[in-house]
Amino acid sequence: MRPLFVRRARQLVTLAGSSAAPLVKEKMSDLGIIENGSVWIENGTIVAVGPDDELVRRFADRLAEAEVIDAKGKTVTPGLIDPHTHLVYAGSREHEWTMRLHGATYMEIMNAGGGIHATTKATREASEEALYEESKRRLDQFLLHGVTTVEAKSGYGLSLEHEIKQLEIAKRLHDTHPVDIVSTFLGAHAVPPEWKHDPDEYVRLVIDEMIPEVSRRGLAEFNDVFCERGVFTPDQARRMLEAGKASGLTPKIHADEIEPYGGAELAAEVGAISADHLLRASDEGIRRMADGGVIGVLLPGTAFFLMTKAADARRLIDAGVPVALATDCNPGSSPTVSLPLVMSLACLHMGMTPAEAMAAATINAAHAIGRAHLVGSLEPGKKADLVIFNVPNYMQIMYYYGVNHAETVIKGGKVVVNDGKVYI
Numbered sequence: 001m002r003p004l005f006v007r008r009a010r011q012l013v014t015l016a017g018s019s020a021a022p023l024v025k026e027k028m029s030d031l032g033i034i035e036n037g038s039v040w041i042e043n044g045t046i047v048a049v050g051p052d053d054e055l056v057r058r059f060a061d062r063l064a065e066a067e068v069i070d071a072k073g074k075t076v077t078p079g080l081i082d083p084h085t086h087l088v089y090a091g092s093r094e095h096e097w098t099m100r101l102h103g104a105t106y107m108e109i110m111n112a113g114g115g116i117h118a119t120t121k122a123t124r125e126a127s128e129e130a131l132y133e134e135s136k137r138r139l140d141q142f143l144l145h146g147v148t149t150v151e152a153k154s155g156y157g158l159s160l161e162h163e164i165k166q167l168e169i170a171k172r173l174h175d176t177h178p179v180d181i182v183s184t185f186l187g188a189h190a191v192p193p194e195w196k197h198d199p200d201e202y203v204r205l206v207i208d209e210m211i212p213e214v215s216r217r218g219l220a221e222f223n224d225v226f227c228e229r230g231v232f233t234p235d236q237a238r239r240m241l242e243a244g245k246a247s248g249l250t251p252k253i254h255a256d257e258i259e260p261y262g263g264a265e266l267a268a269e270v271g272a273i274s275a276d277h278l279l280r281a282s283d284e285g286i287r288r289m290a291d292g293g294v295i296g297v298l299l300p301g302t303a304f305f306l307m308t309k310a311a312d313a314r315r316l317i318d319a320g321v322p323v324a325l326a327t328d329c330n331p332g333s334s335p336t337v338s339l340p341l342v343m344s345l346a347c348l349h350m351g352m353t354p355a356e357a358m359a360a361a362t363i364n365a366a367h368a369i370g371r372a373h374l375v376g377s378l379e380p381g382k383k384a385d386l387v388i389f390n391v392p393n394y395m396q397i398m399y400y401y402g403v404n405h406a407e408t409v410i411k412g413g414k415v416v417v418n419d420g421k422v423y424i
């Protein structure tokens with residue numbers, strides 16, 4: 001394989017030196033930008049990063065054999081990373097969206113049998129092929145927006161058979177698609193209608209049957225729970241997260257999305273790698289997350305789509321919580337794959353700076369899914385996952401919002417998107 005030489009970026013955003021621990025407080029602004037920067041890539045791995053003239057001198061005797069991509073006037077960043085998606089699902093819920101536009105709430109729709117239950121019905125009924133194709137289409141769109149690694153949750157099967165089906169499809173996508181997928185078991189997404197009469201029996205099924213089988217098959221690295229009033233209580237969530245830990249699944253938690261419910265506190269108690277949403281997290285919960293090093297994954301696209309106030313990122317960052325960003329891609333509360341738009345919303349609705357949003361959608365997102373040793377920054381030895389944005393500086397990725405500025409995407413040293421088309 002010829003070396004790949006990505007040259008002369010007007011801004012090369014490296015985030016160098018951030019792989020050991022997630023960035024917190026003012027460190028979230030240290031992007032390690034190199035003006036007129038270049039990257040030398042061999043066999044899918046970054047060999048060197050630095051000013052263009054330094055790399056030209058260092059590799060002078062190999063320039064002739066290298067494939068060169070001229071990024072002059074453009075911005076090069078690490079591949080974006082989405083640490084919270086519900087990627088694998090069937091169907092869509094635009095009719096519910098119009099109900100919410102006329103005043104219905106998320107929980108009213110769910111309690112009336114819609115919401116997650118509607119998607120569960122569609123996902124259970126979908127053939128494996130249909131589910132794979134629908135999810136692949138979304139994954140192609142993620143890639144076109146510069147996202148090179150995504151976390152994908154189950155949670156629309158809500159039975160052992162169908163949860164396994166979702167996770168098997170996520171694995172098949174990981175094996176066949178350029179985008180890397182990190183899987184999370186979310187059997188505790190909701191109590192399915194057939195167990196509405198006995199929620200605790202469903203919790204027992206999750207603990208005694210689903211978690212051990214998912215772990216035995218190696219189909220997930222994380223175990224997540226939707227801890228919310230009317231879904232799962234903190235006590236039920238604690239039991240399922242502890243069961244996941246006993247089976248080697250690291251805890252994650254959908255916490256304090258709709259009302260303060262102790263999710264952030266529980267995340268710190270069980271040693272979760274991340275607590276996600278946090279729109280209504282308490283000060284005490286945020287303090288405990290900071291003390292425990294729990295990453296706060298914020299989802300301003302969800303707040304935007306649910307027409308509610310977004311999480312207070314400033315409060316979390318100032319408290320010392322490492323913050324990451326994600327789309328929460330799902331058919332009910334955040335039907336989008338545009339992580340760049342989420343970065344814009346992080347600035348517009350959550351008080352983050354463009355620099356913090358960039359760190360939150362790269363290295364801190366990588367930490368939130370246990371991949372910071374591999375991706376999330378441009379440093380020698382890391383995977384050559386890069387995006388060339390057709391803007392002169394990283395701020396314009398978010399400032400000039402609602403537009404996809406990703407022009408070229410390089411995954412593992414291979415150009416997989418060019419001029420806005422996917423080449424797989």
Ligand SMILES: O=C(O)CC1=NCN=C1
Binds near residue numbers: 086115119257330333
């Ligand atoms: O509504 C959905 O399908 C996804 C979701 N889970 C928790 N909040 C939103």
Ligand SMILES: [Zn+2]
Binds near residue numbers: 085254330
């Ligand atoms: Zn979610």
